[in-house]
Amino acid sequence: MSALSQQVYDELRRRLAAGALDGGPLSEPTLAKDLGVSRTPVREAIRRLEAERLLEQKPKRGTYVRRPDAREIDELFELRCLVEPNAAARAAETRGGAVARSVPAVLHRMKAVLGELRVADGDGAARLEREHASLDLDFHRAILEAAGNQTITALASSVGMLARALAVPKDSTDRVHRRLVRAHREHRAIWEAIRAGSPAEASAEMLAHLTHGRRTAAAYFAERAATD
Known part of the structure; x- marks a missing residue:
């Protein structure tokens, strides 16, 4: 290519x-x-x-x-739960290493987007949700890069994008905002553990974050199946 x-x-x-x-x-x-x-x-x-x-x-x-089904999305999250907590732990060993400056900027912009989303509607809200999804991808990829394993970064970033881009529940702006506020708190907890040099805590925070995402996706598919 x-x-x-x-x-x-x-x-x-x-x-x-x-x-x-x-x-x-x-x-x-x-x-x-x-x-x-x-x-x-x-x-x-x-x-x-x-x-x-x-x-x-x-x-x-x-x-x-392409739109995977509920089983495939759950399997993708299962794979992420095996890979990304380990990546967060490895990133904590170097306190973020080369991405120590870029991640705070991503988190700062995420917070700003959430503030704008709280009062947005229609096309404006949709644009902000798309921007947040892109920032979410940047955050997780940065953690993978900080772990220092290029093969895992390439694999997990692709898997992570699938799980986010193809299973993001289409919901009301209020519910999306509440869900993203929780995710932002989790992102900050992950990063604080990494910057503190605490591998065990970073791994645990990442696993908790991914588990919440997995449950949200499962609930979305269950709700959609009930209305089909």
Whole structure:
């Protein structure tokens, strides 16, 4: 994959994580124009995302964001629960290492987004929810990078994006805000344990955070099944 195709791929992954590609079929010409590139790198990026099961081709309909079922999402969270607590513990051994400066900025912006979301509605609320999802991805990826294992970072960041982008419950703004406020408290607790150099506490806080996310996703699928 060329450097340009990699850049397009990274941007499409970020948009996936933020829910910005939900809805209708993806248009190569539209994406190419939006990103200021030719259709070739867009096509290559889409094919790679299809291979990773993040996108799917529907016959005679086009390319869409793939929606795993409840079992697959739960399995993805199970994998995250095995990997990310260990990453948080390793990050705590160096008190955050190379990401010690970037993570506080992410947390600060998360807090600002939550303040704006509290009074937002409609398109404004949807935009803020997408931004928070992107920041959430940045936070978890930073912890993985701080652990210093590139293979685990590549695997877990992809898995984490799946669990967030494809299982985020579509809910009222008030309920979303309450859920994200809790998640923000958990993020801060994880980071404080890492900065304090406490591997056991960092691991425990990360596991608790992921467990809450897993339960939220399970409740969402159960509620959706009851109304289908």
